[in-house]
Amino acid sequence: MGVNAKVVIIGCGISGIAAAHRLANAGFHHVRILEATARSGGRIKTGRLGDNIVEIGANWIHGPSEENPVFCLARQYRLLDPEALTPENQAMDVGGHPPWVPNIFSSSGRKLNTEDIYPALEMFAELMYESAEFESQGGEPWACVGDFIRSEAKRRAAEEWKDIDATTRSLRLCVISNMLKVECCVNGSPSMDEVGLGAYGLYKTLPGLDCTFPGGYEGLIKNLMSELPSGLVTYNQAVRCVHWNNTEKKENPVTIECNDGERIVSDHVIVTVPLGYLKKHHSALFRPLLPLHKLHSIQRLGFGTNNKIFVEFDSPWWDADCEIIHLVWEDEDVMVDHMPDVQRSWIKKLFGFTVLKPTERYGHVLCGWIAGHESEYMETLSEQEVTHTITQLIHRFTGNPTITPRRVLRSQWFHDPWTCGSYSYPGKGCSAQDLDNMMEPLPMKGSQSQPLQVLFAGEATHPCYYSTVHGALLTGWREADRLISHYSSISPSEPPK
Numbered sequence: 001m002g003v004n005a006k007v008v009i010i011g012c013g014i015s016g017i018a019a020a021h022r023l024a025n026a027g028f029h030h031v032r033i034l035e036a037t038a039r040s041g042g043r044i045k046t047g048r049l050g051d052n053i054v055e056i057g058a059n060w061i062h063g064p065s066e067e068n069p070v071f072c073l074a075r076q077y078r079l080l081d082p083e084a085l086t087p088e089n090q091a092m093d094v095g096g097h098p099p100w101v102p103n104i105f106s107s108s109g110r111k112l113n114t115e116d117i118y119p120a121l122e123m124f125a126e127l128m129y130e131s132a133e134f135e136s137q138g139g140e141p142w143a144c145v146g147d148f149i150r151s152e153a154k155r156r157a158a159e160e161w162k163d164i165d166a167t168t169r170s171l172r173l174c175v176i177s178n179m180l181k182v183e184c185c186v187n188g189s190p191s192m193d194e195v196g197l198g199a200y201g202l203y204k205t206l207p208g209l210d211c212t213f214p215g216g217y218e219g220l221i222k223n224l225m226s227e228l229p230s231g232l233v234t235y236n237q238a239v240r241c242v243h244w245n246n247t248e249k250k251e252n253p254v255t256i257e258c259n260d261g262e263r264i265v266s267d268h269v270i271v272t273v274p275l276g277y278l279k280k281h282h283s284a285l286f287r288p289l290l291p292l293h294k295l296h297s298i299q300r301l302g303f304g305t306n307n308k309i310f311v312e313f314d315s316p317w318w319d320a321d322c323e324i325i326h327l328v329w330e331d332e333d334v335m336v337d338h339m340p341d342v343q344r345s346w347i348k349k350l351f352g353f354t355v356l357k358p359t360e361r362y363g364h365v366l367c368g369w370i371a372g373h374e375s376e377y378m379e380t381l382s383e384q385e386v387t388h389t390i391t392q393l394i395h396r397f398t399g400n401p402t403i404t405p406r407r408v409l410r411s412q413w414f415h416d417p418w419t420c421g422s423y424s425y426p427g428k429g430c431s432a433q434d435l436d437n438m439m440e441p442l443p444m445k446g447s448q449s450q451p452l453q454v455l456f457a458g459e460a461t462h463p464c465y466y467s468t469v470h471g472a473l474l475t476g477w478r479e480a481d482r483l484i485s486h487y488s489s490i491s492p493s494e495p496p497k
């Protein structure tokens, strides 16, 4: 019967593709993906800036080593550079923070001496490490990571840097502000004040030094798609409503209503829409509505915006070995990571740039990173306004008014109607239970109705790898396996449909 069950998957991102792949390989003949847009990949999206490939969405394989299925697939499809495949690369355990060589500029147009501010970077790394420990200790002396970092940094600075001159001490606190903005990008949160301290440690890292796809992340999608039966995906087919638990229907208890009015009946639906979309549309997307505990978890989990601004130059203004550029505002020793006046000061939220390497492949291209409401506001500006503001910023921090970007390209994830932001983070008051609730299929256990009508996959449903491609992929496999084992446990005498 399993192979005859009708399964509809909503969304053709990596989790939807992974679920379809697994089901098709297990012999399920009636699998369909409905995708709102004209393309596969969702938040894996490779674009172009002039002659260069750039990643509009996911950038790295986080923790490329044997336990990471994205790494294993990329290796199988021969999509990686030789360095990424070396045992040394796979064994490197950097705890999610690669040791990049920095250049640090300040708002008064100086390049800072890394040695002077190194103690601030070290203190920040310690505090982030400690933030992750509260989860296992079961206690939360502060409600959010931001409060913990600020109050501890203030206390430790007074104690440990008491003999340092006031200007350097203040500058180090400004560096902590900058690092909080980096963390907003890493976490996809508007501010570290929104990230729950008790749940921060739920995220787990894998060993391996983060690597990129030289030919673009979308190569992974293309390879996986080429192994699916043709015609399995219907593009430009947005789903409006999932009608489930129709107790009058013994067969195909789920009806999927599309935006164009088409109604598709099925036994199971795997919902992979992003958490941002779910937050906004859950009340229209499900009939009957989702159970309350699931709704509360959807609300408690955070989903924020992290955007990139690619900037190409004729020649570099950073050091040859530089991998990351930090822009430190000298008026931020109060350790702020969000701007009270977003319209006037949105650019202050951009923490800096990563350098696209190797230069022989990319030329002189930087990727600026900006998270939060400031990032969402940036999306509303014209490309010219963004270019102008970025140019002014670089002039101010380098003290060189002649630097001119050749080309600029930015992502706009918040205004993407099918994503509504970038990725999820554990909000204040979140716990492991919320992630369990996210992945729980419907109807709930104990119900008399046909089981596993609505299943949930997607990055925001992974208990410890949320916000990543490998997390999303694993959730697709998980939900496919749930169906496969459901049918393999049903006795063969069960009447076929």
Ligand code: 6YU
Residues within 6 Å of the ligand: 010, 011, 012, 013, 014, 015, 016, 034, 035, 036, 037, 040, 041, 042, 043, 044, 056, 057, 058, 059, 060, 061, 062, 096, 186, 187, 203, 237, 238, 239, 240, 272, 273, 274, 277, 306, 307, 308, 411, 413, 418, 419, 421, 422, 423, 457, 458, 459, 460, 466, 467, 468, 469, 470, 472
């Ligand atoms: C990673 C990285 N990375 C940067 C940026 C972004 C993300 N991620 P999808 O959205 O893909 O698919 C859903 C589909 O559903 C989609 O196609 C829709 O069109 C469709 N849909 C929606 N509504 C529909 C409807 N009604 N009907 C039909 N279809 C509908 N991950 O591993 N490495 O470098 C980055 C990054 C700018 C935006 C990332 C990264 C996140 C991944 O991209 C993302 O998780 C997956 O692609 C999601 O796949 P999916 O299938 O779930 O959804 C310490 C600590 C702290 C914790 N965080 C640390 C981790 C850091 C995360 N880092 C990210 C960083 C970057 C730079």
